[in-house]
Amino acid sequence: GESVGLHLPTLSVQEGDNSIINCAYSNSASDYFIWYKQESGKGPQFIIDIRSNMDKRQGQRVTVLLNKTVKHLSLQIAATQPGDSAVYFCAENYNTDKLIFGTGTRLQVFP
Amino acid sequence: DTGVSQDPRHKITKRGQNVTFRCDPISEHNRLYWYRQTLGQGPEFLTYFQNEAQLEKSRLLSDRFSAERPKGSFSTLEIQRTEQGDSAMYLCASVVWEGPGELFFGEGSRLTVL
Numbered sequence: 558g559e560s561v562g563l564h565l566p567t568l569s570v571q572e573g574d575n576s577i578i579n580c581a582y583s584n585s586a587s588d589y590f591i592w593y594k595q596e597s598g599k600g601p602q603f604i605i606d607i608r609s610n611m612d613k614r615q616g617q618r619v620t621v622l623l624n625k626t627v628k629h630l631s632l633q634i635a636a637t638q639p640g641d642s643a644v645y646f647c648a649e650n651y652n653t654d655k656l657i658f659g660t661g662t663r664l665q666v667f668p
Numbered sequence: 669d670t671g672v673s674q675d676p677r678h679k680i681t682k683r684g685q686n687v688t689f690r691c692d693p694i695s696e697h698n699r700l701y702w703y704r705q706t707l708g709q710g711p712e713f714l715t716y717f718q719n720e721a722q723l724e725k726s727r728l729l730s731d732r733f734s735a736e737r738p739k740g741s742f743s744t745l746e747i748q749r750t751e752q753g754d755s756a757m758y759l760c761a762s763v764v765w766e767g768p769g770e771l772f773f774g775e776g777s778r779l780t781v782l
Contacts, residue, residue, distance in 0.1 A: 565708050589768035600672075600759055600773035601711065608768075646710045650768040654724070655701065658710030 565644060567663040576634040578662045580647035585628060587651040592621060592632045594643045595661070601646060604632065634664075642666045670694060672774035674760050680780045681750055688746045689777040693762030700743050701771060702735055703759040704728065711759055717743060718765065750781045 570576045588609040593601035607614045607621045614621050620633040630647050644663050648656040673692040681687050693700045698719055703711035715725045719740035737743040757778050761771035
């Protein structure tokens, strides 16, 4: 989804379920991708990253999938917990020395 | 605490005033980045330094904005003649640059211009 101002796309999941957050990136030449979590009033925190020579990478309870054909990135969170509630951002790097961030997705976890 | 430190965390100012934010990166990190984030949006790149050299500035960085990293350690971001549209969270990040990778962000400095 596309966010406008305060209207972030929101994903609501029940505690214990798996969450999937999607991101469309802009440049087919991007060679590095990263997911950050941002809690209210705090700076972004690293979750997981992946380089363009891979299509999947797993961390603790998180998996990132990269589909270069359709320029799509997803973040899967297993057994979602209340502490996972936050805004999640994907970012890409393409032939530059900086990260370009996408629009965030708000994850709400309810009991 | 060995993370990226930003000061002040919150700043309220009147339109037309000047403000300055400071960022202390993680020790030994040679690159330092400034981003701006408005409510509901992802961080937008402003500028970055490699040691004391400012290597790139975004078009978002108008002539009212200036950033320095005089000794290659801490950095300052100054906004002159603030406008209400400058209200945002200003984020600093640092990294030991070895190619594209994780940036370590501070908690940000929130600016409110009245």
